[in-house]
Amino acid sequence: MSSLSPVSADIAALALGYVLGSIPFGLILTRLAGAGDIRSIGSGNIGATNVLRTGRKDLAAATLLLDALKGTAATLLGAWLSPQAAIFAGIAAFVGHIAPVWLGFRGGKGVATFLGVLFALYWPAGLVFCAVWLSAAAIWRFSSLSALLASVAAPASLWAFGHGDEAAVVALMTALLWWKHRENLSRLLSGQESRIGQKS
Numbered sequence: 221m222s223s224l225s226p227v228s229a230d231i232a233a234l235a236l237g238y239v240l241g242s243i244p245f246g247l248i249l250t251r252l253a254g255a256g257d258i259r260s261i262g263s264g265n266i267g268a269t270n271v272l273r274t275g276r277k278d279l280a281a282a283t284l285l286l287d288a289l290k291g292t293a294a295t296l297l298g299a300w301l302s303p304q305a306a307i308f309a310g311i312a313a314f315v316g317h318i319a320p321v322w323l324g325f326r327g328g329k330g331v332a333t334f335l336g337v338l339f340a341l342y343w344p345a346g347l348v349f350c351a352v353w354l355s356a357a358a359i360w361r362f363s364s365l366s367a368l369l370a371s372v373a374a375p376a377s378l379w380a381f382g383h384g385d386e387a388a389v390v391a392l393m394t395a396l397l398w399w400k401h402r403e404n405l406s407r408l409l410s411g412q413e414s415r416i417g418q419k420s
Contacts, residue, residue: 229305233298237309240294241316241333244323245286246271249279259326267328269363284332287317291336299340307389310337314393318400329400331367334393338374341386348377361415364404371397 224232246266250258255274258266262273268284291313298309317333319325339346352373356366371394378387398405407413 224301226302226304229301230308233301233305233309234312236297237294237312238316240290240297241313242320242322242327243286243290243316244320244327245290246279246283246328247323249282249286250274250276253279255279259323264326265328266323267330268332269329287328287332288336288339291317291333292340293336295337295340304385306341307386310341311389311393313337314396318396329367330393330397331371334371334374334397337393338390341390342378342381342383344381345374345377345383345386345390349374357416362408362413363416364401364413365408368398368401368405 244266246258246268250256250271253276255276258264258270258274262270264270267287268280271283272280274280291310294313295306295310299306301309314330314333314337316327318327318330320327335346335349338349349370353366353370356369357363360366375387375391375394378384378390404413
């Protein structure tokens with residue numbers, strides 16, 4: 221536990237979370253692998269789904285894992301500062317991923333980082349997220365729809381488990397995640413969204 225004052229701990233958590241969350245692993249990995257600038261293909265996002273469009277499943281898997289782990293790491297480091305700071309660090313990491321200052325605030329859609337934060341805050345809620353995502357994906361085969369439904373289940377499960385403060389913060393993250401998926405929502409409503417395994 222840190223010796224910082226509560227206010228100092230919260231400020232430190234916000235800064236630490238944002239910096240960790242804003243590390244663009246998808247962009248870094250694809251450049252190191254010689255796959256070019258991920259922002260110039262597909263959706264232009266830096267997340268695992270767009271990395272997959274390079275044809276490199278290994279890079280996409282690594283991006284997914286690292287984007288989740290940065291959310292987990294930020295939240296756990298925040299927890300070392302104080303229990304409340306963990307919540308601040310988690311949402312800051314999520315915001316850092318979807319709006320990194322280094323990339324003109326154009327980041328990924330946040331699903332992996334959302335999940336990483338969720339597991340660090342309360343791992344059973346992370347399992348609920350995964351269960352809903354997998355179930356929805358098996359039924360409808362839309363990655364975006366699966367993520368949106370799972371994100372709604374996350375704060376609901378936290379609330380049911382008695383973690384009200386965490387539920388409120390994750391609900392805010394859910395709202396931001398839905399906003400980042402607004403184009404996917406439009407395509408889902410118009411029947412133009414690509415299904416899992418379908419070439420976009």
